[in-house]
Amino acid sequence: MPQQPSTDLTVAILAGGLSHEREVSLRSGRRVAGVLRDKGLNVEVLDVDAELLPRLREVAPDVVWPLLHGSTGEDGSLQNLLDLLGLPYVGTGAASCRLASHKPVAKSLLRAAGLATPDYAALPQSLFREVGARAVLGAIEHRLGMPLVIKPASGGSALGVTVVQTAEELPEAMVACFAYGDQALIESAVTGTEVAVSVVDLGDGPRALPPVEIVTDGPYDYDARYNAGRSEYFVPARLDEVQMRTVSDLAVAVHTTLGLRHLSRTDIILDDAGTAWFLDVNVAPGMTETSLFPQAAQADQTDVDELYVAIVRAALGD
Structure with a gap:
């Protein structure tokens, strides 16, 4: 049975916006909102439009969870706005969002730190x-x-x-x-096993969740990511112990090097020689039914719903 709503913690989930990923964002927002409500939190889902600031003043949330993907949701713009409003929020701060969301900048910083990324x-x-x-x-x-x-x-x-x-x-x-x-x-292009490694940091240091292996009928494009049937996922990935440690260490190193916070997801290719290649990092991972972060959390043998609540409380404590 869902818990009765608790009046001591209100979360505003920001979803939608005007980017090409609006529909994915809305799906992520609805899914996380449902989880948090079931755990007894007060939740409001707000679109990022001209009514956002009045609605935030009306809701007066304790914590904001931005679940916008792409553009203003991950490039630090929205995070800067929340900083100006003095609102705690889930996820990476504005400065590190700017570094991580611009792929060439992220690759340059990670390569300088000695991590492998394709030319x-x-x-x-x-x-x-x-x-x-x-x-x-x-x-x-x-x-x-x-x-x-x-x-x-x-x-x-x-x-x-x-x-x-x-x-x-x-x-x-x-x-x-x-x-x-x-x-x-x-x-x-680098060939090998494609994996996504999610990282959570609840205040005691970043920890990699079980890697998710992705096997796709054709390219792992938008359709393959969000429509069931095109892709097959293996969680945990079909890797040996050394390979598991290699990809997990890379994801944690990416999270740490770029100064990320609370949660992230790193996309990696593990080649036949055992080298893990950084492809991309997401500071606001998708939370839809087919998204990779929820799959990894489920495979971690922890209570996924409790993990989401813990992420919210970690943001409140920062």
Whole structure:
């Protein structure tokens, strides 16, 4: 039986917004709201629109849980606003959000810390117009070779991401990428086992949850992530003890190096030589029915609902 609502703790969940990931955000928000309500917390789900600030004043939450994915939800903008309002919130602070959400910046910092990440170039759309697309594409092919992964420099849910096998596929991939952002990350493709490792930090240091292995019918794109049937998940991942430790250590190192807080999820490729390659990190992991953080938490053999409450209370204590 769900507990009766407790009046001593009110949580405002921010979901929706205007990014391409609005629907995913709404699904995440509804799911987390249901869990917290079942555990006896007062919960209000608020959209990020012109009514947000009046609604926040009306609700007067003890803690805010931002569950917006992409753009203002993960680039530090919303976190800066909550700082201005003096509201405690779940997740990484504004400065570290800016570092983590911009993929080329995150990769640069992690590489400087000695962590493995594929070779890459980050190029704005304007450069292709100024220098000439043909010349730029030729330089990409010459320096990075094939295959490549083309993705927006910011954003998530695999929107605008294309795996390119030949030079002929590059122009179309760039067009698809620039539909979701003005800067592209062009990255050498790494093959191996794809895993996602979630990290939680409730105040006693970051801890990796069991890695989730992802096996997909085709590319792990938006459809494969959020519509059942395209992807198969193995939790924990089918790795040996050394491999498990390798990917878990990388995720914790990413969390620590970038100064993340409360929770994160790192996407990794483990190659046949045993090297774990950093691909991306999410400071506001999806919480939908098919999302990877909830699957990892379930496999951790802890009470997932209690974990979400503990995350809220950790944010209240910071």
